[in-house]
Amino acid sequence: MAHSLSAKKRIRQNITRSSRNRGRKTRIREVEKAFEQALTKADVEQAEVQFRKLSGYLDKLGLTSTLHKNTVARKKSRAARRLAQLQSG
Numbered sequence: 001m002a003h004s005l006s007a008k009k010r011i012r013q014n015i016t017r018s019s020r021n022r023g024r025k026t027r028i029r030e031v032e033k034a035f036e037q038a039l040t041k042a043d044v045e046q047a048e049v050q051f052r053k054l055s056g057y058l059d060k061l062g063l064t065s066t067l068h069k070n071t072v073a074r075k076k077s078r079a080a081r082r083l084a085q086l087q088s089g
Contacts, residue, residue: 024066031057035079039086051083 002008031054038047055076062072 021066024061024064028057028061028067032075032079039082042086044087047083047086051079054079 002011031050035047035050035054038050058067058072058076061067062069
């Protein structure tokens with residue numbers, strides 16, 4: 001148990017930030033799942049719409065400390081590559 005005021009404040013901050021990050025990560029998983037479903041159905045138009053949503057949301061998370069900017073870049077790159085495969089094939 002924390003005794004100092006600063007340690008108690010740190011605990012409060014960690015609880016707030018972890019709950020905020022949990023919500024953001026849940027949302028990103030939902031958006032990724034919608035993109036995957038569009039790819040599975042081979043629906044190019046829907047996949048493009050979902051890709052735009054996904055990349056926009058990832059960009060937003062890259063500005064926060066929720067996801068590292070390289071993680072965001074990797075996820076966007078992989079999604080773009082899968083979309084390009086669907087469009088070409």
